[in-house]
Amino acid sequence: MIIDVTYGEDWDAASRTVLGPMSRQRAAARDTAGEPYAVVLRGEGRPQPVAVLHIAWAHGYFGVWAYDDQGRRTREFDLRRLEPERLFLRHVARWRYDTQDMPEFAGQAGRVRVDLYPDGRGRKVSEPRGSGGGSRHTMANMPQEERWVPAPEFGAWEWTVALVTGGQFPDALREAPETNPTPLATALSTANWQPPTPMRPRHLDEMFTPGTRFPPPYDGDAGPYIVQRIIEAGPLRLPTGQVIACDPSWITPGKPFTVAVPPGDYRTQIATAAYAGEYEGTPTHIEDHTAARVLISEKPTAAWELALRPGEDPRTLRNDEFYGFGVDSGTGCFVDAATAPQLIGRGNTLTGEADPDGILVREDPESGGNLIAYPSGMGDGTYPVWIGRDADGEVTCFVADMLILGDLILGGEELLRD
Incomplete structure (x- = not known):
């Protein structure tokens, strides 16, 4: 499996393009500075990505979205850099689409959400029939060693591919130029991701x-x-x-x-x-x-x-x-x-x-x-x-x-x- 790697501001699923594509050197500079950027990983000849990474080290954030052949997001991994050399798996979510034409995040899509905390706590919410059915709330019994992964060096995205493919590592990664570039100004106005923002104080005085x-x-x-x-x-x-x-x-x-x-x-x-x-x-x-x-x-x-x-x-x-x-x-x-x-x-x-x-x-x-x-x-x-x-x-x-x-x-x- 050959994986093409493209760097940019974000990924646009509707047009199947990378918004604001950037060179590897520019993305690496952003990585070092802690500034946000995106990494699009696509299989050879596949228009839809295998995964899209959203990275902003200044916020300690490393996000991964997995995509299916219809371009729908199927899994989310929210990892946090709580230690210099390790990432903590804070949140995992999975959606199940029973038909090829079911819209992304459809209300009837089955879903599972898992929230984990560094002190060993965790909770799991399962909704097999989506929002139209019942839900089951349980403890998330994930071993502590599985909640942490080594922080990746820039460009070492092989483990991310394995994460979203169930353990299948790519044969090679290669940098792929974006064939349909988007002007930076358009990309900045269209990009719809930003690092997670916790609640902020609201007019307390x-x-x-x-x-x-x-x-x-x-x-x-x-x-x-x-x-x-x-x-x-x-x-x-x-x-x-x-x-x-x-x-x-x-x-x-x-x-x-x-x-x-x-x-x-x-x-x-x-x-x-x-x-x-x-x-x-x-x-x-x-x-x-x-x-x-x-x-x-x-x-x-x-x-x-x-x-x-x-x-x-x-x-x-x-x-x-x-x-x-x-x-x-x-x-x-x-x-x-x-x-x-x-x-x-x-x-x-x-x-x-x-x-x-x-x-x-x-x-x-x-x-x-x-x-x-x-x-x-x-x-x-x-x-x-x-x-x-x-x-x-x-x-x-x-x-x-x-x-x-x-x-x-x-x-x-x-x-x-x-």
């Missing part, structure tokens, strides 16, 4: 600015979300400065974030936003708890980062993913690591104890700390916590985003207020 308008919660007659109130929930007492965010009714609180702050009492606020709607002809006013924050300093925040627990590696996150805290009782909280064992996991935390805004403060005389709980937006789910830092790199706040308000502020760059 504006969530605590009354009057700021966000898009409505759904299409129709609902008005925009408008930040209504900033509820002062009282000081959060942190005897060790090790912060935990969790569901207060869980059996165990989990580990504190890797970023700690000096022990002390810190102002804690809960933000709400409301929108006007209509139900069966009656106007309604719906107010939701949208975010909670612990203010560590009064300095303005210059940068945001995702709060992480030990063992969580942001380099493993895929598009729009984040590490967060889970909620099963419709309630979230902030608490110190020394206080959590005494106050977490005591049944339904809010029953008969919360104030009219749904806020609950519990004290622990033994540690000197307390717990501040609040309604978690729309209810159960998983929510990120962001850490703000000032221009000197010092922590300014912790913000739990309930993922209700949108990515955009209505009115473009300027905040529209009542």
